[in-house]
Amino acid sequence: MAELDRSRNLWPQIADDLxxxxxxxxxxxxxxFPGTVALAAEYGVxxxxxxKAVVALRTEGWLRLEVGQGSFVTDGPKGED
Structure with missing residues (x-):
């Protein structure tokens, strides 16, 4: 896990690390994918x-949401190497 700079917005830093x-x-x-409660405990936030970080990753295509099941890892955003 990356060290967070608490003087800046945290969720973009967490999204970058994820x-x-x-x-x-x-x-x-x-x-x-780990749930937001587990991630919050891991990052101390x-x-x-x-x-917010997980929603950003879903929007980018890293994760897909299955209602009632959680988030699951995809093959990555389209166009990612």
């Missing part, structure tokens, strides 16, 4: 902060 971890293969395609 992107890095996804690119590194920490979670496989199709694997259930409020759940709303990790929710």
């Amino acid at each position: 992107r890095r971890r996804l690119r590194a293969g920490e979670w496989a395609s199709g694997e259930r 409020a759940q709303a902060t990790t929710q």
